[in-house]
Amino acid sequence: MSIGLAIVGMSILGTWGAFTIAMIAGGIILIAAPGDIETTSSGLAGGLFLLIAGLISGGAMQTVLGPLLGIDPPLPLKAKDNIPHDKMKVWENAGSIRNFPEGVVKEVRLRTVRVAIIRVGETAHALGALCPHVRLPIGSFPGMPLKPEKIRDDCVMCPFHGARFDITTGKAVTQPFTSEFNAAHPFLGRLQSKILFWNKGAEDIQTYPVKIENENVIVGLPR
Ligand code: FES
Numbered sequence: 001m002s003i004g005l006a007i008v009g010m011s012i013l014g015t016w017g018a019f020t021i022a023m024i025a026g027g028i029i030l031i032a033a034p035g036d037i038e039t040t041s042s043g044l045a046g047g048l049f050l051l052i053a054g055l056i057s058g059g060a061m062q063t064v065l066g067p068l069l070g071i072d073p074p075l076p077l078k079a080k081d082n083i084p085h086d087k088m089k090v091w092e093n094a095g096s097i098r099n100f101p102e103g104v105v106k107e108v109r110l111r112t113v114r115v116a117i118i119r120v121g122e123t124a125h126a127l128g129a130l131c132p133h134v135r136l137p138i139g140s141f142p143g144m145p146l147k148p149e150k151i152r153d154d155c156v157m158c159p160f161h162g163a164r165f166d167i168t169t170g171k172a173v174t175q176p177f178t179s180e181f182n183a184a185h186p187f188l189g190r191l192q193s194k195i196l197f198w199n200k201g202a203e204d205i206q207t208y209p210v211k212i213e214n215e216n217v218i219v220g221l222p223r
Pocket of ligand 1: 131158
């Protein structure tokens with residue numbers, strides 16, 4: 001991508017974001033303090049209009065920009081949508097096995113698919129990079145202080161809310177927000193379990209077939 005195009009893109013995004021925040025903030029202010037408007041009811045109506053318009057604009061930003069920025073909508077992934085291995089006919093090279101840390105998730109993008117690779121000795125496992133709970137990356141975000149932990153008992157733990165998955169079968173062996181996780185993580189656990197009250201379950205995660213050839217990790221993907 002050229003620098004000029006990147007600058008134009010950032011300008012559009014910045015203006016859109018600032019406009020969205022301004023509408024939401026203006027709406028809240030008008031609802032909370034409509035006194036300067038001629039009548040209180042028109043202030044309230046204007047505030048509500050701005051707030052709703054701002055939220056719609058924010059939702060549109062998430063829908064349009066989320067996938068471009070690698071941010072997925074916080075909706076659960078269903079195990080019934082997982083693709084079986086016999087449909088994985090395209091093999092992609094994820095790189096040398098030496099590039100993957102032992103027992104810790106490292107995310108790669110193969111074609112357009114986000115895949116979490118976990119090296120175990122001289123072999124490796126490949127899972128969907130997004131946690132089925134609310135689609136946050138099980139390898140965390142690059143540069144974020146929250147780091148994925150080393151696998152334990154052949155299971156990988158999503159660092160966000162503590163769901164654990166078998167790295168061979170993808171089976172969800174521990175659900176998010178266990179009392180142990182919540183006690184150790186007041187913000188990600190205790191607080192967010194209240195915010196995500198509508199969804200506290202994680203279904204099985206997608207797995208991909210892996211073979212090692214000449215020390216390279218080769219991952220099977222759907223067509
Ligand atoms: S996103 Fe993984 S447990 Fe919530």
